[in-house]
Amino acid sequence: MMNLILLGAPGAGKGTQAEILTDRLGIPAISTGNIIREALKNGTEMGLKAKSFIEAGQLVPDEVVIGIIRERLAQDDCQNGFILDGFPRTVPQAQALEEMGVAITKVIDFEVEDEEVMRRLGGRRVCEGCGASYHMQHKPPKVEGVCDRCGAKVVTRKDDAPETIRDRLTVYHQQTEPLKAFYAGKGLLVEVAGETIEENTSLTLKALGAEE
Numbered sequence: 001m002m003n004l005i006l007l008g009a010p011g012a013g014k015g016t017q018a019e020i021l022t023d024r025l026g027i028p029a030i031s032t033g034n035i036i037r038e039a040l041k042n043g044t045e046m047g048l049k050a051k052s053f054i055e056a057g058q059l060v061p062d063e064v065v066i067g068i069i070r071e072r073l074a075q076d077d078c079q080n081g082f083i084l085d086g087f088p089r090t091v092p093q094a095q096a097l098e099e100m101g102v103a104i105t106k107v108i109d110f111e112v113e114d115e116e117v118m119r120r121l122g123g124r125r126v127c128e129g130c131g132a133s134y135h136m137q138h139k140p141p142k143v144e145g146v147c148d149r150c151g152a153k154v155v156t157r158k159d160d161a162p163e164t165i166r167d168r169l170t171v172y173h174q175q176t177e178p179l180k181a182f183y184a185g186k187g188l189l190v191e192v193a194g195e196t197i198e199e200n201t202s203l204t205l206k207a208l209g210a211e212e
Contacts, residue, residue, distance in 0.1 A: 002027060002081035002208065003103060005088070007179055008110035010168045011117040013200060017110065018085040020201050025210060028077050030069070032086035036060065039068045046071055066096045073102065081105070090175050091182050107183040108204050111193040114169055121165050125154045 002025060006014040018029035039047030040054070046067035050060045069087060072078070088094040097104070112120075123136040129152025134141050141147060141154050158164060183189040190207040194200035 001105070002210075003105045004081070004083045004208075005104055005107045005183075006083060006085045006110070007107060007176065007183075009112055009114070009117050009172045010165070011121040012110040012112045013197060014085050014110060016197055017108075017200055017204060018083050020197075021083055021204065024201075024205065025081070025083075025208075027081040027083060029083040029085055030072055030078075030087075032065065032069070032084075032089075035068055035072045036065070039071065044068075044071055062090075062093055062096060066093065066100070069097075070100055073100075088179060091178050094179055094182055104183075104188055106190055106208060107179075107188045108207065109180055109189055109191045110200060111191050117169060118162065118165055121160050122162055124157065124160045126157050128153045128155055 004021070004027075006018055008014050015031065018031070021027075022029045036047075036050055040051050041047070046064055049064045050068065053060045053064065065087065069084075073082060088097055119137075120135075123138070125134040125136065125141070126132070127134075127147035127150065129147060129150045132147055132149050133139075134154055145154050146152075147154050159168075180189060180191075190204075192200055192203045192207065194203050
């Protein structure tokens with residue numbers, strides 16, 4: 001049984017590591033954004049509650065997000081464990097998770113400097129036509145500003161504009177970073193600061209005692 005939480009700033013690579021760990025450990029990765037979308041689509045009780053807030057342009061409150069997480073963790077594929085990516089975001093959410101009786105095995109915190117986050121996210125581009133992803137350093141389009149696949153315009157997403165990234169980092173430092181101290185106090189926190197995706201995976205598996 002391995003119940004994991006992945007922490008880290010936007011652009012720290014949590015989603016990528018969650019996918020890799022799912023394959024290696026055979027447990028599902030649960031991304032808050034995805035399961036809220038799933039609950040909306042399936043019209044679950046909590047999904048309908050979330051829908052009313054989203055349609056009003058409001059943030060989905062903690063108790064609804066926690067209800068959706070509870071529904072998801074009760075599913076059969078979570079019996080041997082799970083990976084939470086994007087939840088908890090705040091100490092009250094972490095406390096609510098505890099009150100639900102969810103025992104966490106380890107909390108992996110991917111450490112990345114703010115400047116590096118700006119470089120990573122600021123380099124991301126997306127095709128307006130087919131949605132293909134690019135990165136100006138790691139995977140640029142063959143012709144600048146033009147999609148290799150469909151020839152449509154390649155643009156910066158609003159989320160990846162410099163001022164938006166700075167705002168997201170500010171929110172992370174204020175709201176989510178205190179979780180590090182919360183989980184360190186319980187002896188659950190492991191900090192990982194690899195230079196590459198492979199290094200982060202290797203350090204994470206080592207911390208979990210699950211090296212190949």
